Amino acid sequence: MSTNSMSRRRFLQSTGAAALWLPTAVKGYTSSEMQALYVDGVMQEDVSKWGLDTPSLCVDLNVLEANIARMQSTTASNGIASRPHAKTHKTPIIAQMQLDSGSVGICTAKVSEAEAMFQHGIEQILMTTTNVTPTKIRRAMNLRESCDDFIQATDSPDNARLLSAAAESMGMVADIVVDVDPGGHRTGITPGQPALQLAQLIDGLPGLRLRGLLCYDGGSQHVKGFEQRKNQTLERLVAATGTYDLFQQSGLSTEIFSGGGTGTYNIDHETRGLTDVQVGSYVFMDAQYIDIGGESDAEAYNDFGPSLTILATVLNAQYEGRATTDAGAKSCTINRPWPVVKGETGMSYTSGSDEFGSLRYEDNASRSYEVGDKLELIVSHCDPVVNLYNQMYAIRNDRVEAIWPIAARGMSA
Amino acid sequence: MSTNSMSRRRFLQSTGAAALWLPTAVKGYTSSEMQALYVDGVMQEDVSKWGLDTPSLCVDLNVLEANIARMQSTTASNGIASRPHAKTHKTPIIAQMQLDSGSVGICTAKVSEAEAMFQHGIEQILMTTTNVTPTKIRRAMNLRESCDDFIQATDSPDNARLLSAAAESMGMVADIVVDVDPGGHRTGITPGQPALQLAQLIDGLPGLRLRGLLCYDGGSQHVKGFEQRKNQTLERLVAATGTYDLFQQSGLSTEIFSGGGTGTYNIDHETRGLTDVQVGSYVFMDAQYIDIGGESDAEAYNDFGPSLTILATVLNAQYEGRATTDAGAKSCTINRPWPVVKGETGMSYTSGSDEFGSLRYEDNASRSYEVGDKLELIVSHCDPVVNLYNQMYAIRNDRVEAIWPIAARGMSA
Numbered sequence: 001m002s003t004n005s006m007s008r009r010r011f012l013q014s015t016g017a018a019a020l021w022l023p024t025a026v027k028g029y030t031s032s033e034m035q036a037l038y039v040d041g042v043m044q045e046d047v048s049k050w051g052l053d054t055p056s057l058c059v060d061l062n063v064l065e066a067n068i069a070r071m072q073s074t075t076a077s078n079g080i081a082s083r084p085h086a087k088t089h090k091t092p093i094i095a096q097m098q099l100d101s102g103s104v105g106i107c108t109a110k111v112s113e114a115e116a117m118f119q120h121g122i123e124q125i126l127m128t129t130t131n132v133t134p135t136k137i138r139r140a141m142n143l144r145e146s147c148d149d150f151i152q153a154t155d156s157p158d159n160a161r162l163l164s165a166a167a168e169s170m171g172m173v174a175d176i177v178v179d180v181d182p183g184g185h186r187t188g189i190t191p192g193q194p195a196l197q198l199a200q201l202i203d204g205l206p207g208l209r210l211r212g213l214l215c216y217d218g219g220s221q222h223v224k225g226f227e228q229r230k231n232q233t234l235e236r237l238v239a240a241t242g243t244y245d246l247f248q249q250s251g252l253s254t255e256i257f258s259g260g261g262t263g264t265y266n267i268d269h270e271t272r273g274l275t276d277v278q279v280g281s282y283v284f285m286d287a288q289y290i291d292i293g294g295e296s297d298a299e300a301y302n303d304f305g306p307s308l309t310i311l312a313t314v315l316n317a318q319y320e321g322r323a324t325t326d327a328g329a330k331s332c333t334i335n336r337p338w339p340v341v342k343g344e345t346g347m348s349y350t351s352g353s354d355e356f357g358s359l360r361y362e363d364n365a366s367r368s369y370e371v372g373d374k375l376e377l378i379v380s381h382c383d384p385v386v387n388l389y390n391q392m393y394a395i396r397n398d399r400v401e402a403i404w405p406i407a408a409r410g411m412s413a
Numbered sequence: 414m415s416t417n418s419m420s421r422r423r424f425l426q427s428t429g430a431a432a433l434w435l436p437t438a439v440k441g442y443t444s445s446e447m448q449a450l451y452v453d454g455v456m457q458e459d460v461s462k463w464g465l466d467t468p469s470l471c472v473d474l475n476v477l478e479a480n481i482a483r484m485q486s487t488t489a490s491n492g493i494a495s496r497p498h499a500k501t502h503k504t505p506i507i508a509q510m511q512l513d514s515g516s517v518g519i520c521t522a523k524v525s526e527a528e529a530m531f532q533h534g535i536e537q538i539l540m541t542t543t544n545v546t547p548t549k550i551r552r553a554m555n556l557r558e559s560c561d562d563f564i565q566a567t568d569s570p571d572n573a574r575l576l577s578a579a580a581e582s583m584g585m586v587a588d589i590v591v592d593v594d595p596g597g598h599r600t601g602i603t604p605g606q607p608a609l610q611l612a613q614l615i616d617g618l619p620g621l622r623l624r625g626l627l628c629y630d631g632g633s634q635h636v637k638g639f640e641q642r643k644n645q646t647l648e649r650l651v652a653a654t655g656t657y658d659l660f661q662q663s664g665l666s667t668e669i670f671s672g673g674g675t676g677t678y679n680i681d682h683e684t685r686g687l688t689d690v691q692v693g694s695y696v697f698m699d700a701q702y703i704d705i706g707g708e709s710d711a712e713a714y715n716d717f718g719p720s721l722t723i724l725a726t727v728l729n730a731q732y733e734g735r736a737t738t739d740a741g742a743k744s745c746t747i748n749r750p751w752p753v754v755k756g757e758t759g760m761s762y763t764s765g766s767d768e769f770g771s772l773r774y775e776d777n778a779s780r781s782y783e784v785g786d787k788l789e790l791i792v793s794h795c796d797p798v799v800n801l802y803n804q805m806y807a808i809r810n811d812r813v814e815a816i817w818p819i820a821a822r823g824m825s826a
Contacts, residue, residue, distance in 0.1 A: 027547075028546055028547050028548030028549075028551075029548065030548055030552060030826075031525075031826060053546075053548045053549070053826050054546075054826060055825050055826060056826070087767070087768065109767075109768040110739075110768070129728065129739075129768065130728060130729070132726065132727075132728055132784050132785045133441055133466070133467075133726055133785050134440075134441050135441030135442065135443055135466045136441075136466070136726075138441070139443060139466075155729060155731075156729075156731060156784065158784070159784070181732075185732035185735060186729070186737050186766070186769055186771065187728060187729045187737055187769065188729075189731070190731075218766070313545065313546055313549075314545075315542065315543060315545055315600060316543070316568060316569075316599070316600045316601075318568075318569060318602070318603075319594075319598035322598060324599050324600055326523075326542075326825075326826075327825070329797050330796070330797055330800050330825050331825045333746070333747070334746070334747060334748065334797075335747065353599070353631070354500070354522075354796050354797060355500065355522045355523070355542065355825075356599055356600065358599065371545050371569065371571070371572070372545045372546050383743070383767050384742050384743055384747075384767060387743050387801065388800070388801075388823060388825075389823065390823055410801060410802065410803055412468050412739075412740070412743045412744045412768075412801070413443075413444065413466050413467060413468060413469070413739075
């Protein structure tokens with residue numbers, strides 16, 4: 001360290017923390033400053049979202065609440081329930097909003113997600129993935145020990161026997177649904193006799209209690225065009241309904257017959273016996289879902305509004321026809337379609353580079369940006385974007401109302 | 414809550430925590446159990462990496478150390494230094510290993526990364542991105558106040574004036590390099606006269622001290638074929654060298670002339686005046702870099718070994734020709750080429766689905782997996798993969814030697 005540096009350090013130490021430099025009227029807030037301003041669930045200062053440091057993840061509360069209300073009213077009028085998938089938001093506060101609106105429970109994809117939700121007060125949890133290793137089974141059974149309303153999926157006889165042995169060794173009876181393959185061969189057991197035999201096995205095992213079945217047709221959720229989507233998913237769910245019938249004829253529980261998602265939430269109730277939809281993305285929406293088209297608008301799926309955005313800042317605007325921002329792949333992922341600049345036209349955004357976003361103007365661009373300007377991006381694919389951030393800012397009418405921890409971020413185990 | 418549930422809860426509470434269920438000889442460890450076993454930097458138990466819960470991020474220490482040593486010896490024999498980019502690993506322990514091997518400093522892409530590195534003991538930091546907002550400039554200057562060896566980039570006269578005003582208001586002189594555009598028009602100022610004029614401005618501003626220039630040619634790092642890569646990057650760096658000459662002729666500091674990356678580390682020294690390479694991925698390597706081919710092997714870039722892997726578990730193996738794992742996009746990203754199953758042949762892996770990985774067998778598959786089997790994946794693109802995990806397991810000869818916090822994970826602001 002040079003003598004100059006030493007002197008400077010001593011000098012600066014003597015000046016203390018008062019040296020706050022604020023060259024413009026727009027006050028900016030770092031993430032830690034925002035945390036300090038958020039005391040007992042109340043913001044201590046009126047902060048505009050445009051004052052947030054970037055990249056930041058934001059959720060518009062009016063839109064989020066409308067999305068949750070619409071899902072509840074539609075499923076209720078269709079005679080089914082919702083069991084929203086928490087893999088999308090990973091945020092216990094949103095799970096609680098969903099339960100408060102009338103959802104019968106939430107789903108999780110991973111046991112670590114389920115643990116995080118339970119630790120934050122959520123009790124009605126259906127884990128849709130089978131736990132196969134000793135470690136995972138132990139985690140799931142430990143959770144079940146504390147959480148009466150934790151239900152697990154299984155998709156093979158061997159696994160069902162392991163689960164039963166684990167539950168028995170802990171003096172418990174664990175609640176189980178059979179995961180039925182909709183034809184994608186990703187997870188789940190073959191519908192019909194294999195699924196029936198698995199259900200009968202579970203029904204007879206001392207450590208397990210059969211609660212029904214699930215069949216998540218992920219492959220149909222993003223089919224473009226409402227009619228095409230409807231035809232595909234109803235056809236693919238025929239075998240699951242046949243399995244439901246076999247369960248019923250055999251006197252097995254069909255208390256739960258869960259399936260569907262955001263793309264088919266207003267279709268799935270036509271599947272006989274289905275009790276609830278595992279809708280996830282509807283709370284946030286994203287460019288991928290907007291693209292599939294809806295029942296009332298073939299161009300844009302607008303049953304739900306885009307509530308989730310990323311705030312970004314322009315870093316460089318000195319080259320013709322383009323600008324560079326601070327939100328690249330590590331803030332937006334590289335999912336397609338690319339993020340959409342909210343409220344603007346005639347510009348495209350790409351987040352293919354790790355650290356930087358790239359904005360290109362077309363002839364009809366609604367505006368051009370200068371260095372330091374902020375912009376808001378509708379996310380490409382909400383689930384993996386949420387999984388990049390530790391928190392989201394809850395915004396109402398452009399003001400920060402709350403800061404929500406994404407408690408299950410990174411919980412992929 | 415049902416009476417049964419109440420009874421069960423009471424019963425289980427009375428049985429206490431002794432009910433650990435371990436059905437096989439293979440002991441498994443959750444992430445929190447591993448944390449508990451890692452005391453004062455020493456593992457208290459001998460744990461195989463195959464006992465880790467999945468998905469888990471692992472780094473092979475022998476390979477990592479060999480990569481760092483090779484970079485150091487090659488750059489030294491080429492008469493330049495290395496200034497590794499911490500955006501790749503986001504891990505202060507690895508930054509310290511790089512400095513210990515002889516690197517002249519580290520780079521960061523974001524001020525939050527720089528803060529995290531400094532908080533964990535790293536002092537020689539060059540931030541390669543320009544800070545443009547009041548909030549970011551304040552953060553950078555606050556860091557500079559504590560960290561004598563923090564150097565910032567700028568790429569416009571307006572920004573240089575802001576930086577100088579900020580430093581002056583805090584009674585400081587901040588160290589600055591000029592970011593020169595290699596032609597990608599992403600960040601940086603135009604080489605030649607515009608860059609020279611900016612450097613002269615900086616040199617005359619009371620709050621700034623010019624330290625030189627940087628020119629990161631990101632667009633050349635992944636060009637396939639060594640000769641093509643060499644020709645492209647040397648051609649693109651001609652303008653930066655011209656700028657270096659202008660700085661020298663004007664008596665401006667060229668103490669730092671930083672550029673290059675993992676793809677061109679053994680090419681960049683041919684650029685006259687270049688002092689150091691901002692190499693990042695070489696510590697881990699990934700499927701993207703292996704694919705570009707090297708000087709000695711046109712098929713595979715093997716100057717450095719792949720040290721970074723993801724452990725995954727097979728969840729479903731009941732469908733012909735395929736298996737499903739627990740490591741999808743949220744564990745691997747969707748970068749291409751897809752992850753590679755380490756040590757196996759005749760199988761392909763895709764992580765296009767958020768929660769699940771998909772393994773397909775070809776006719777010559779070296780093996781087939783059963784439910785519960787673990788496998789190891791060479792990552793597709795190391796930077797964004799690291800950014801998904803809170804920690805990595807440091808492995809030597811298949812045993813866990815340490816657990817490293819990825820302190821700058823998610824630090825994109």
